[in-house]
Amino acid sequence: MSSVIDDQGGEDVVAKAKRDRAEKRGPFGRFALFIRQVLNELSKVVTPTRRELITYSLVVLVFVIIMMAIVSGLDIVFGWVVSFVFGDGSALLGQ
Structure with a gap:
């Protein structure tokens, strides 16, 4: 069937x-x-309370600051490596 x-x-x-x-x-x-x-x-959207909004904002700000520090550190390290490999290495010595 x-x-x-x-x-x-x-x-x-x-x-x-x-x-x-x-x-x-x-x-x-x-x-x-x-x-x-x-x-x-x-109609399904739930508005966060003031406390939740402050908490979420602080979490985002801390995350952004941490990511900025990581990217800045990597930028400095890669700059030193590139200066050493392709340049005279003066960036390694801070001159």
Whole structure:
């Protein structure tokens, strides 16, 4: 006994239904659907409390400062190496 789902060649039934519905909508219908979906997603957003916002901001600032220190250190080390290999090595001595 064969069903309609088996005859579709493995294509996802839900995706096909959504595609068929989208093809039947005009440009204004698609725009209205988009706006409804955006408003639905915005209703799910939770605004952080003041304490959470301060905590998140401090975490980001500390992370950025640490990454700046790492990149600066690597820049200095690579500058010394390049100066030693391709130059006269004066950057190694600080002259």
